[in-house]
Amino acid sequence: MDKQQLEQQIDQFINNEMSPAERRDFSQKLETDKNLKQQVKLRMLLIEGELIRAEKEARTAMEASKGGYIRPWITTVACVVFVLVGIGLYVGNSYRYTPQEIYAAYYEVPIIERARGEGLADEIALYNQQIINAYEKQQYKVIAELYQKKNLFDMLDTFPVSTQLYISIAFMEQKKEQEAIPLLLSLIDTQYKEEAEWLLLCCYMKTNDRNKALQMVERIKDNNGIYMQKTTFIEQLLKEKKWF
Structure with a gap:
């Protein structure tokens, strides 16, 4: 699989565009493929940055609209929706990731210094x-x-x-x-x-x-x-x- 195909697959996973079988297979790969896990983490960080930027833009738009003739609550909703749709995202009521998917991306065994075992029966x-x-x-x-x-x-x-x-x-x-x-x-x-x-x-x-x-x-x-x-x-x- 080339780089472009891999990036496309990661985006499909993050954007919930995989079938249940594809998502299950991808999650299993995440548990064993450290390189893939790292790339998914980086992509998630990028998305987080986009959302923070969107929030700032929405707040700026709301501040700029103050004093206009549109009712404040309508202005607020319109600005937030406009910005989120502008980056291709809109919030829903269900969770984006299952805990198992987050586990697959972030689980790692801690380094544990072993005890010597003196004084044991x-x-x-x-x-x-x-x-x-x-x-x-x-x-x-x-x-x-x-x-x-x-x-x-x-x-x-x-x-x-x-x-x-x-x-x-x-x-x-x-x-x-x-x-x-x-x-x-x-x-x-x-x-x-x-x-x-x-x-x-x-x-x-x-x-x-x-x-x-x-x-x-x-x-x-x-x-x-x-x-x-x-x-x-x-x-x-x-x-x-x-x-x-």
């Missing part, structure tokens, strides 16, 4: 090292199977927090977000709270739970941490209405 230390080794090789299925077969849930509190995050990520990578969510919820008051909150936001987006995703956005914003900027933009996408 022998059995826990053995499992801990197996999980670390598998995680470093991106063998997420191995981690998920080990967790389930050995009933590690009953011993979870004895593992380092970093290892618990590895287990959570392994479930996410296995598309088992519902199993990752309770693990992550137990970690939001630990030293890895920022990573846990970010992964929870990703889980809620992947499971298409817009309300819980927005609640997690507010929590991350209140903490003003390392994911603040990215989360603020995700919030805009979660709230953005469909333009048509």
